[in-house]
Amino acid sequence: MDWLREHPEVRTIRVAAADLNGVARGKRIPARFADKIIREGTRFPYSVMNLDIWGEDIENSPLVFETGDPDGLLIPTERGFMPMPWLEAPTALLPIWMFHMDGRPYLGDPRQALARVLMRFGEAGLTPVVATELEFFLIDDSGKTLRVPPSPRSGKRRTGGEVLSLRALDAFDRFFTALYDACEEMDIPADTAISEAGPGQFEINLLHQSDALKAADDTWLFKMLVKGLARRHGFAASFMAKPYEAWSGNGMHTHFSILDRAGQNIFDERRPDGRERLGHAVAGCLAALRGSTLVFAPHQNSFDRLVPDAHAPTGIGWAHENRTAAIRIPASGPAARRIEHRVAGGDVNPYLMIAAILGAALQGLEAAEDPPAPFTGNAYSQNLEQLPGTWAEAIETFANCPRMPGIFPAELIENFLMTKRQELHYMAELSEAEQTELYLDTV
Template sequence: MSEWLMAHPEVRTIRVAACDLNGQARGKRIPTRFAGKVEEDGTRFPFSVLNLDIWGEDIENSPLVFDSGDPDGVLKPTERGFIPMPWLEAPTALLPLWMYHEDGRPFDGDPRHALSRIVKRYAERGLTPVVATELEFYLIDDSGRTLRVPPSPRTGKRRSGADTLALRALDAFDAFFTDLYDACEAMDIPADTAISEAGLGQFEINLMHQPDALKAADDTWLFKILVRGLARKHGFAASFMAKPYEDYAGNGMHTHFSILDKDGNNIFDDGGPKGSDELHHAVAGCLKAIPGSGLLFAPHGNSYDRLVPDAHAPTGICWAYENRTAAIRVPGGSPAARRIEHRVAGGDINPYLMLATVLGAALNGLEDAAEPPAPITGNAYDLDLEQMPGTWGEAIDAFEASSEIKRIFPEELINNLTLTKRQELRFYEELSAQERIDLYLDTV
């Protein structure tokens, strides 16, 4: 049994789980006395389990199901090891897993392996991406027919409107945020600054930069699970869905990244505000991949309600210095900290696929020594720019056909995700507006 479990004898059960293509945790509950066997030998469940639709149903015509006899994969622990699950009443631990074939080969349909492939491509060039994510979410009272901001546990009152960067908005839910930061520390999630955002009951928490993209994705995935679970423990909901309210800003998930060479130098730093040639190559790669990767940044039906003009989400494919209307922003500040901010993704993404897309596209640009167009100035919404896919169907088609995506992801994952999203699109079109909200509020 692991040292962590031996140091936490109060833990009576564990969960073992892997991340599916929709970012859902799929796994099992196991008594603690059998934990050693899972640590040593792993566990098994079907390959198809990492390729279910958002309802948890098999994908019709998937080669992983009946055509192949629905065989098992082997699930092995990731480097993370056991972590607590503070949102549950009973002391419980989670062991994150990823999937392999019987002969030890990584399963190409596993999103964590997809990101690992990109990290290895960087390593082969002597490069290390340094990554941070910013996560927006809403706290929501979903106990009635209409979604509302929860009443403050301190005052019993509800916020009547948005209140950007307001301390009183944070203080109103101080007990929740205190528990959240304590839980992040226990789970080794590097949660940094929290702010109130532009939506009704909307907040953002930044996770710190780190030179380990796999851990950054793990942290983001686990943070989303934690926030949703802990909110329920406090008597309300938390949601990362892209657009829970028609009249308020959607939830984004911005990614900041720089790249270190083998000596630890930031290759984007040229000593000034412009940034190096390598920064421009990476920007060009990110821009070129956006049409085909829209599905990774906006993976669900509700995602496209966020990607509309003048709603704090980018719609045109462009880049700029210090401009939050652009899809790709180069922030100001010290040249040594020069970085790229990728602003397209919604809060409803799978963090492994999203980071693989962003970092893979940047690496494509570096490998090609690609040059971006001139950076824009002013309001991107007012410019005549190439637009991202405007509908879910268009994004699915563009993803399947994209040559840039084929450089980033293995063929099996592309096929699996395409089949999944086409099935979801078909069923989604039959849902009422309320059913669509109910579908995504707690899941993504």
């Protein structure tokens, strides 16, 4: 409430939680009722956390008619109020998450699923340090075909990708300046911005932090901010995995290391077991990759990105300082040794993505699993086991993977599968243009 008292100009608030697709679901409330939300929370049907990408109920879900579509209790996260700089009227956002009425966490909530994985790390005396790298396109979607928006400075459109081009960044300087100012206001640790290989494609890194739940919050909020702020500047921003057939897709790479109780990196090679424990974590990630591909590629469009020779991994392997690998060990000093997980697209739910990565790494550490030898050279030319090649295959692989119940609650697994099977069924009725229109703003 202190933040609201410091901002008397704010007259409305939004309360919002992430559903299984990472879509914000919530309510608009007059600011004068904010204290009631803080004291008592608010209520949504449990089924709201389990809507499909169109925002429709899941057919035959036990959360709907079978149980009378009951309510869960949503209470504010530790994040508190923050501004929504993409809206014209001064407005506050209050992130919330779902519990049962008796106070138990609702395990169909993706944020609760990540919190559950982090609780297991805490019980083992371990703390993950996490950072995400987010790629997105700025897009003019006002016509029949997607195009790069004209530069506010020159009025010209870029015709191709310009990797690490200052000119490309400067063309949208007004937008990026507003974006960084907004990140400061929202306490999102945005670091370096670069232009990427696609036309109008950019990447912004969020800084490493030892609160993985906040790292997921920041990633979710950043996606919301970028999309909203772009609209305010007269164009769209999209994290969909592959908006253009002829250009590279959007990835979301995740870096992580793990600290022990003394705050030391367990992957530090100066420790007697540093290299070995790095290998255990890598082994866990590799063993869960096929089963968790649906988390990293949750939509029809996701699989347009996961193709050979397109700067997105297709094979299950790891390597040192090699961007063709699904699991990359970046060059660093021993104390900063970390793992980069490169499979996820920009269209993921960040809570599920980070839970899948850290949960798999913890499985490898707990079982002291050994990884295969790292490969060298081009991953696409290696004889590697492959990720599922289609959405349908990824759904069934997730359903049958024995490792998933050790990472995600049974209720979330079942809800996620029902959601994806329903989407797979109805997506077949849409043209490619209709699918693009659907995914452009939602993911």
